[in-house]
Amino acid sequence: MGKLERPSNGNDSEDSDSSEDGSIDLSAFEDPAPPDNLPVSTLQADPLEDPNPRIPISLTEDDANEVDSNVLRPSRNPLIRRQKQNEDIARTICSMVAFGRNRRHNGQQLMKGLLFIACGVTERVSRYLNYVGLSCSRRTAHCGLAALGKEAEKKIKRLFSNTDANIFSPAACIDNLDFQQSIHTKSVADSSTMFHGTWGYIHHLPHTFFNHLNHDELTLAALKLALKKSTNLEVQPRHFAPTVISDRYFKLTLKSxxxxxxxxxxxxxxxxxxxLADHPPPVRPIKLEKPNLNMLKLMMASDNSSEGIGDVLSGLNKQAxxxxERFSSRLQIIEGDLGTCMNVLSLCELRIPAAYSKTSLxxxxxxxxxxxxxxxFAQSIFLHHWxxxxxxxxxxxxxxxxxxxxPQExxxxxxxxxxxxxxxxKIHEADLLYCMLVVMGIENETLPEELPSMTSASIQDVVEKTFDQFLSGEALEIAINKKQTKLINLLLRIRDFGTVIEVNRSTKAGDTGRLIFMWKRWAVMGQGLKKLVHYSRHLPQLILLLEVILPKSLANVIKNLMLLCPSGREGHFVATDFYLEVQNFWLKYFYNHSGIGTNIKRLRDVFSINIPVLKSLMQVLNRESGMNVVQQSHKNKIKNVSINSFVRFAKQYNICLDEDKPKDFVPTSISDVYQQGIDAIQEDWID
Structure with a gap:
């Protein structure tokens, strides 16, 4: 259904007919932006479709809130809810009466105006709320956000100039973000325009983290020396080959x-x-604490080319x-997707040799x-076993x-x-489940809704037998010798999918040691996965950078910058680039769908740098509504009906070959990408 919008009259205030006596006191803010300078949208959103391209993750508001903070739910005590409601009603009525008599008594209204912007209230509703004295006008609220944005800009500059930044400059995580200002009724003067921008945030590690590090290894001189030595580095198979420790760890991972x-x-x-060990042992976990993050201002420069990256770096330098000269004298970490990193490397190579250090990058x-x-990697592995x-x-x-x-898409x-x-x-858990049912001899039985009890020793015995029969290297070798194609495909799928599940879980656990163990396996598998052209080269380079080339202190800093825990809750770590995708959701879909169409200037100047403030205001509104903090995590669990349906399928098609059936269908053989990767590395080493 299309959206009905009033035509823009050049004034984005809902209180345009208020008199000067009804002006709002903004003395609480420093240097508020004058209303005449606020961005004005003269464009209408296309009612037929959302022209903005999707981000590569599907999120709801609850999903995004779970990443950033705790979930709020009402109190279960009705007396507490009633008392809180009475207090809020009385306070709101008094503030509305005071605001109606003198609009300089606008503390509650100013706060609620910001709250309503944060919660996505449309301008039409905001105009009515301002009319009844419940909130300030939308123009005043935007002035407040503009003032808060200036404070955020000053804070970014302080972070780049304080004493901690002299030890190590804050890392920047960036990503491209495309918006389209769409006009339904086009003309010569007005047409749809696509804006290619770059957005991100800076991540500053706490001061205590650097206390146990060698500060001499965190300098630009140390980096240049390490890279100079690496020119003579001979890359050997041992840098990625499995070791006794990594093999034992992977065995424990599969058993867990x-x-x-x-x-x-x-x-x-x-x-x-x-x-019972249902989680792998920790290897190198990151200390659990909330990160120090500050959003950057949306830059109208794309990171999809070397020229665009140059503009992005200039914008980052300006915001810092x-x-x-000072920017080029500091070691600066840039995180992003592989395309961004390749463009940064391309621009650095184009500037060699550089006449001045400030232009060398x-x-x-x-x-x-x-x-x-x-x-x-997960997509490539999934398609390989599709x-x-x-x-x-x-x-x-x-x-x-x-x-x-x-649905099988x-x-x-x-x-x-x-x-x-x-x-x-879900596929991996279903495969493991059926293998254990075969070992227990109960694959013909229906699994009950209510789980029975077993002793820990019995459970461990089933796990050990299942590992020996299906997940061990000997089991795969026996299946290959017997040419059991269906079983070979199953065992390879369990092993390869197991690496994806472990990478996902080690990321949530904030354990970079577990993560790098799996990355080394992927570095080998990438040589056998033909469609991973770029990642098959750049992941081994990243591993060499962290494990061999860089000084230990600098490598330790980078490892701690790869993951962060926005909510400060155990088991809720996310990758830095995933967190930026979550922020993209807020900017691109939540605050861009306010009923006025896409307004690039407003998104850039008002919303982008204030996303953390707006999200915190949403939490304030929830608390003002009598909500309590609830610890909540999404569980990816298969329902009992689906499990029993899969067990019947697995038994019918004999996926584990628990008995010989001569008339069984023989599927196409799936190649062992890990073995192919080893063979490719050996051939390159011999040549």
């Missing part, structure tokens, strides 16, 4: 995944001892308040984001999704990576 699936779908433990380190790395969707007897990943009752486009990871986890 088996244990987790067993406790979730088969039976619960009736004993606390011996403890540093002159070119030798102080930049570009780090590909952990989330985009996971999404691209199977033949034209054959109903095929037992590939698509057929497992169908048995679970999930092939993930060939980068539209919704969160859904793709969720589906891969």
């Amino acid at each position: 995944q088996l244990t987790s699936v067993f406790l979730r779908y088969v039976a619960s433990s009736s004993q606390k001892n011996p403890p 308040g540093l002159d070119p 030798a102080n930049l380190i570009s780090i590909p984001g952990a989330a985009h790395t996971m999404w691209n 199977g033949d969707q034209t054959n109903q007897q095929d037992t590939g990943a698509w057929r497992v999704l169908k048995a679970l009752g999930i 092939k993930p060939v486009t980068k539209r919704d990576f969160t859904l793709m990871i969720s589906n891969m986890e």
Whole structure:
């Protein structure tokens, strides 16, 4: 349904007919922007479609709130709810009466005006709320946001100029963001315009983190020396080959995944001892604390080319308040997707040799984001195991999704990576579950809704037997020798999907050690995955950079910058580039859908740098409504009906080959990309 909008009259205030006596006192803000300078939208949104391209994740407001903070729910005590409501009603009525008699008594109205902007209230509704004295005008609220934005700009400059920045400059995470100002009724003067911008935030590690580091290894001179030494570095297979420690860790990872699936779908433990390891052991976890993040102002420069990256760096330098000489003398980390990093590297190479240090860009380190790395490898692995969707007897990943009752849409486009990871986890858990049912000899039984109890020793015994029969290297070797194609495909899918699930879970746990263990496996697998042209080269380069080339202190800083925990809750870490995608959701979809169409100037000058303030105001409104903090996490669990449906499918098509059936359909063999990667590395090493 199209949106009905009033034509713009050159004034974005809902209180345009108020007299001078009804002016608003803005003395609480420093240097408020005059209303005449506020951006004005003369464009109408296209009522037929949303012209703005999607971000690569599908989020709801609750999903975004879970990443950033806690979820708020009403108190269960009716007396507390009633008392809170009475207090709020009395305070609101008094403020409305005071505001009606003298509009300089506008404290509550100014706060509510900002709250209503933060919550996405349309201008039409805001005009009525201002008329009844419940809030200030939208013009005044935008003046307040503009003043808050100036304070945020000053804070960014202070962060780049304080003593901590002299030790190590705040890292910047950036991503391209495209908007379209769409006009439904076009003319010569008015036409739809696409704006290509870049947005991001700076991430500053706490001062205490640097206390145990060698500050001499965090300088630009140390970086240049390390890179100079790396020119003679001979890349060897041992840099990525599995070690005794990594093999033992991967074995524990698969066993923990088996244990987790067993406790979730088969039976619960009736004993606390011996403890069941449903999570892998920690390797190198990041300290749990809320990060110090500050959003940058939206820059009208695209990072999709070397020229655009140059404009982005100039904009970043300007927002940091540093002159070119001072900016070039500091080591600066840039995080983003692989395309952004490649453009940064391309621009650096174009400026070699540079006549001056301030134009060389030798102080930049570009780090590909952990989330985009996971999404691209996961997509390639998923497509590799997808199977033949034209054959109903095929037992590939698509057929497992169908048995679970999930729509089988092939993930060939980068539209919704969160859904793709969720589906891969469900496929993996279903495969592990059926393997354990076969070991227990109960694959013909229907799993009950209410889980029975088993002793911890019995559960451990099932896990060990399942690992030996299906997940060990010997099990795969036996299946290959017997030429059991269907079983080989299943075992390879379990092993490859297990790496994706572990990368996702290690990211949430904030454990960079576990993450790099899996990255090393992916660095080998990438040589066998033919469609990963760029990541198959750049992921090994990143591993060498962190593990071999850079000084230990600098590498430690970068590892701690790859993940962050916005809510400060255990198990809720996210990758830095994923967090930026969440902020893109707020700017691009929440605050861009306010009933007035896309207004680029307003998004750039008012909203982009104030996103943290607006989100906190939404939490304030929830608390003002009597909400309490609730710790909530989304669980990716398969329902009992879907589980039993999959078990019937697995038994019918004999996916584990628990008995010989000569008339069984033989699917197309899936290649072992890990072995192909090892072979490719060996060939390159011999040559």
